[in-house]
Amino acid sequence: MVTSAPEATAELQKPIGEQRVVIWGLSWDGYLQVLNALPQSRGCRLIYDNGILEITMPLEEHEFSSRLIECFIRTLIELMGMRMKTMGSTTMNYPLLKKGAEPDNAYYIQNQPLVKGRNVDFTKDPPPDLVVEVDITHTDIDKNKFYAAIGVPEFWRFNGKVWRIYQLQESEYMEVESSPTFPQVPKERLIAFLEQAKEDEIAAIRELRAWF
Numbered sequence: 001m002v003t004s005a006p007e008a009t010a011e012l013q014k015p016i017g018e019q020r021v022v023i024w025g026l027s028w029d030g031y032l033q034v035l036n037a038l039p040q041s042r043g044c045r046l047i048y049d050n051g052i053l054e055i056t057m058p059l060e061e062h063e064f065s066s067r068l069i070e071c072f073i074r075t076l077i078e079l080m081g082m083r084m085k086t087m088g089s090t091t092m093n094y095p096l097l098k099k100g101a102e103p104d105n106a107y108y109i110q111n112q113p114l115v116k117g118r119n120v121d122f123t124k125d126p127p128p129d130l131v132v133e134v135d136i137t138h139t140d141i142d143k144n145k146f147y148a149a150i151g152v153p154e155f156w157r158f159n160g161k162v163w164r165i166y167q168l169q170e171s172e173y174m175e176v177e178s179s180p181t182f183p184q185v186p187k188e189r190l191i192a193f194l195e196q197a198k199e200d201e202i203a204a205i206r207e208l209r210a211w212f
Helices: 028-037 060-079 143-150 187-197 201-211
Strands: 018-024 045-049 052-058 092-094 099-101 105-108 130-134 154-158 163-169 172-176
Touching: 028 045, 028 052, 045 143, 052 060, 060 105, 060 130, 060 154, 060 187, 060 201, 099 143, 143 154, 143 172, 163 187, 187 201
Parallel strands: 130 154
Antiparallel strands: 018 052, 045 052, 045 099, 092 099, 105 130, 154 163, 163 172
């Protein structure tokens, strides 16, 4: 008897934003060995949290959101006359905490004067003022606790649909309705920007400027 293959389910057709590999029980020295063995031109990003190493390969949906969120931030910084030092996915290592990360986007804004014109030393300098992570698929790292432990004042998370803003308060993140850095910008504005950018990125930038 010959049967036809079942139709693909909606779950199988769901877009995937990242591919991940997780290594458990890895020492700090082991993490550094992996980090140093990989070429600087690699496309994957690493995050290490006290024995857990997660290696993420961003796919199109992830990169689209990440790059446009950066465009959104840069445009607002310009319009508001602020200063910024972009860190991108620079490796942020904290040996004493046994934590290391390569976030999607990281920025010095309030502390830009402290680090401008030179390389940042994460063992001495404050952490970035704003970190952005896009996680469309499941991650085994509790990134809220991770970046709170590092002391990042403001943390944005985007899962492809929902944008959440967290502000560090007494060593823990509290979700807030508006960005401490951009208090006059409603959360809906970023979502509208991303939706419009799917059709025309330049038009989305123009619309953001006109709205501001």
